[in-house]
Amino acid sequence: MARIKLFVPKRLAAKEEMPRLLQEGPADLYIFPEGFLRSEEDKAMALGLSEKQEGTILTGYRDGDEEKVLVIESGRVTDGYTKCVLHASEKERGKRPGDKIRCVDTRLGKVAVPICYEIHFPEVCRIMALEGPVLIVNPVGTGMYHRQQYNQWRALARARAIENELPIAGCCHFCGELPLAFAFNSAGEELLAACGGYGGFAVEIDLTEGDKRPLGYFDDRMPALFGALAKEEQ
16 A cells, blocks of 8 residues: 655745645655646745655645646656646637657556546546556645535546546646545545545555556457547547
């Protein structure tokens, strides 16, 4: 079992929040939301803090006009992923998408990291799942704007867990909207539901579940018939 800490921090306050939250207790994986780090100074701070941590830090990082997730281990950025599927509002603000949907490598194994809005697209998680990750992590920027969105977001995360037979965990900022931290196992059973909370939330997840896949969804795929997914809308 891996001990995972999901953080719901105050937004635009990485310099104060990251040192305090990392002191809450040891974990194998520390997860911060989308856009948590927002400058080279923030990143340098995170690298320094990680030198004292045995676990892996997975954190959002706003790098100019790109939204990224960084893997930080032992004072170094060891991998990263750039958000590929952007919301219309992000495009209007000049955000640029990444050019490849993929997992990141960590000490724990490969991790699928659909960033925020990407959880709405089953194709994103499936492409990542084909790499054999041990976990799906969904770093979210703002909180949910109303209860319906909160319920829908958790339903989507649960579906991604079930259809890929992988555990999933995610969290967002505490910034006025309805914040959340969640986790489901590979069968879609709820492991953590923190609604409206602030701070750190711990959950233990079996990262070997993806090795079992008793439902066999992957075995039953028919890629030769899935070409329509790649066609542009007429």
